[in-house]
Amino acid sequence: MKICGIVAEYNPFHNGHLYHIEKSKEITNSDIVVAIMSGNFIQRGLPALFDKWTRTKIAIQNGADIVIELPVCYATSSAEYFAHGSIGILDSLNVTNSLCFGNECEDIEILKRIANVLFHEPDEYKRHLQSELKKGNSYPIARSNALKVFLKKEYNEQILSNILLDSNNILGIEYLKALLAFDSPITPYSLKRKGGNYNSTEIYENICSSTAIRQMFKSGNISPLSNVVPENCANILNQELLHGRSPMFIENFEKEILYEIRRMSPEDLTSILDVTEGLENLIKKAENECIEIDNLINTIKSKRYTRTRIQRILIHLLLGIKQDIVENNKTSPQYARVLGLSKNGEKALPYIINNSRIPVITSVNKFLKGNINESQKQMLELDILASNIYTLGYQIPNFKKTNLDYTMPIIKED
Numbered sequence: 001m002k003i004c005g006i007v008a009e010y011n012p013f014h015n016g017h018l019y020h021i022e023k024s025k026e027i028t029n030s031d032i033v034v035a036i037m038s039g040n041f042i043q044r045g046l047p048a049l050f051d052k053w054t055r056t057k058i059a060i061q062n063g064a065d066i067v068i069e070l071p072v073c074y075a076t077s078s079a080e081y082f083a084h085g086s087i088g089i090l091d092s093l094n095v096t097n098s099l100c101f102g103n104e105c106e107d108i109e110i111l112k113r114i115a116n117v118l119f120h121e122p123d124e125y126k127r128h129l130q131s132e133l134k135k136g137n138s139y140p141i142a143r144s145n146a147l148k149v150f151l152k153k154e155y156n157e158q159i160l161s162n163i164l165l166d167s168n169n170i171l172g173i174e175y176l177k178a179l180l181a182f183d184s185p186i187t188p189y190s191l192k193r194k195g196g197n198y199n200s201t202e203i204y205e206n207i208c209s210s211t212a213i214r215q216m217f218k219s220g221n222i223s224p225l226s227n228v229v230p231e232n233c234a235n236i237l238n239q240e241l242l243h244g245r246s247p248m249f250i251e252n253f254e255k256e257i258l259y260e261i262r263r264m265s266p267e268d269l270t271s272i273l274d275v276t277e278g279l280e281n282l283i284k285k286a287e288n289e290c291i292e293i294d295n296l297i298n299t300i301k302s303k304r305y306t307r308t309r310i311q312r313i314l315i316h317l318l319l320g321i322k323q324d325i326v327e328n329n330k331t332s333p334q335y336a337r338v339l340g341l342s343k344n345g346e347k348a349l350p351y352i353i354n355n356s357r358i359p360v361i362t363s364v365n366k367f368l369k370g371n372i373n374e375s376q377k378q379m380l381e382l383d384i385l386a387s388n389i390y391t392l393g394y395q396i397p398n399f400k401k402t403n404l405d406y407t408m409p410i411i412k413e414d
Contacts, residue, residue: 001351004030004098005090005186007070007083007175009038011048011214012237013058014229016102016194016207021063023191024100032348034096035064036086037339038075039383040390041319043082045311047248047390049214050240053404056340056411058233065345066352067411069337071379072386073325076315077273079167081326083174084181088332091184092358095351099179100189103172105163108190110155114147114163115176125150138304140170168193182332217247244396250311252393253318254293260317261287261296273316273323274309283313319386325378334376337361337383340411364405 004024010017021033037059039052048055056067074085090096105111117125128149132142144164148157163169176188194207208228216222222241226234240246250257261269261283269280282300290296297314301307315321335358341349353360359376361367368380384405391400 001032001095001348002028002030002097003032003034003093003095003348003352004028004100005034005036005096006064006100007036007086007090007171008059009042009048009210010035010055010059011038011042011210012050012229013055013062013233014208014210014213016209017059018062018230019194019207020100020102020191024189025063027189027191028098028100028187030098032065032344033063034066034068034090034093034352035059036070036089037067039069039072040386041072041076041315043075043077043079043312044308045076045313045315046250047252047315047393049217049247049249050237051245051248051390052339052387053408053411054236054240054246058230058236060340060342060345060411060413061232061236062230063342064340065342065348066338067340069339069383071333071335071337072319072383073273073321073379074333076312076319076321077326078312079171079174080177083171083178085333087175087178087182087184087186089336089358091179091182091186092332092356093336093352093360094355094357096186098187098189099175100191101168101172101175102191102193103168104166104193105169105172105190106192108188110159110163111169111173111190112176112188113151113154115173115180117147117150118143118173119177119180122150136304138306138309140306214247218249245394245399248390248393250314251293252395253389256389256392257293257314257318258287258291258296264317269317271322271324272313273321273326274313275316275323279305279313319382319389321382325382333358334373334379335359335361335367337364337380338410342413346412362410 006020006024008017025033040048042048052069059067068089070085074082090099125146128146129142132145147164148160151160172190179186179188206227213228216225266280266284269275269283286296286299290299297307297310300310336356338361359367387405388402394400
């Protein structure tokens with residue numbers, strides 16, 4: 001049995017994702033695709049547009065065989081930690097033969113070279129990085145500039161600039177770096193994305209980015225949706241809209257986030273993941289000036305602290321994700337929690353369970369009642385809390401249910 005791993009958010013699923021799944025199976029000659037998917041909160045520091053079970057159902061109906069939830073402490077973190085968690089799960093399953101990720105760069109060897117520099121951090125590169133940080137640049141910009149200087153003898157600066165400007169390329173580099181960190185036998189493959197880049201709002205024939213689709217939902221004009229997502233996906237999303245369960249935006253949690261900021265002292269804020277370098281003071285200062293979440297983010301962000309980083313901090317604040325959970329889980333994820341299975345995925349699951357180095361969770365209730373360690377308990381309880389808080393964002397009271405992680409069954413192919 002050949003198993004290919006992919007990492008996704010499906011926020012929401014679109015024709016580009018369908019292409020990715022189909023081509024991943026083809027170019028890796030795999031029988032099974034395991035998708036590591038963010039849960040109810042995502043890497044850009046936002047709630048997922050649709051809940052994790054809805055997105056799992058769509059993924060299973062469109063070619064994914066097994067959907068495994070990326071724990072929220074990884075899913076809402078930096079690209080480095082996001083990739084570390086995702087690759088950590090795929091590697092720990094101990095059966096994953098390949099990884100296929102989408103990006104804008106057709107030459108995976110350049111991505112491997114950059115990943116190698118970032119993993120080993122030669123002294124010369126570190127000197128360039130410190131120099132860039134002293135100029136007041138944000139860490140991503142400082143790292144990009146340092147890489148361009150360090151690798152200028154090997155690659156054209158414009159080529160490097162184009163690679164390092166794209167979010168998917170950056171994630172691909174982090175996946176490759178994580179494979180090095182785990183000394184993983186997984187073979188990486190890169191797949192050129194079709195259509196626009198990650199942040200593009202343009203529609204190219206029947207493909208556009210998730211960003212473009214989220215903008216449709218934000219504006220209330222979803223008439224182009226049926227052209228850019230599979231038919232079964234459009235049907236499911238329209239049902240969610242009809243029943244008033246989605247879409248979900250960070251504004252849905254405005255009061256809760258502002259409450260947490262007002263409740264906490266600057267010292268309390270320093271315990272929250274990613275609150276460093278005096279950001280606690282900037283957050284408290286902005287609190288005095290802002291009563292709307294978008295205004296708050298715009299007031300705090302700067303050349304050094306990007307909007308995405310501020311959003312992630314606010315989500316960490318909302319969920320109570322603290323610095324110590326990163327320290328406790330730097331080595332590897334603690335489990336693989338199954339959200340969905342195709343018919344082929346059901347057949348492959350016993351093989352995966354028997355070979356995995358980490359527990360494979362098919363029942364949250366049974367797992368918590370078993371013999372688990374404190375790190376596993378802490379991480380899973382945080383995932384459960386994330387779901388409980390996510391449902392608070394629904395506008396209809398009947399949907400504000402708690403403990404869905406205990407009651408929702410694994411999504412299976414019809």
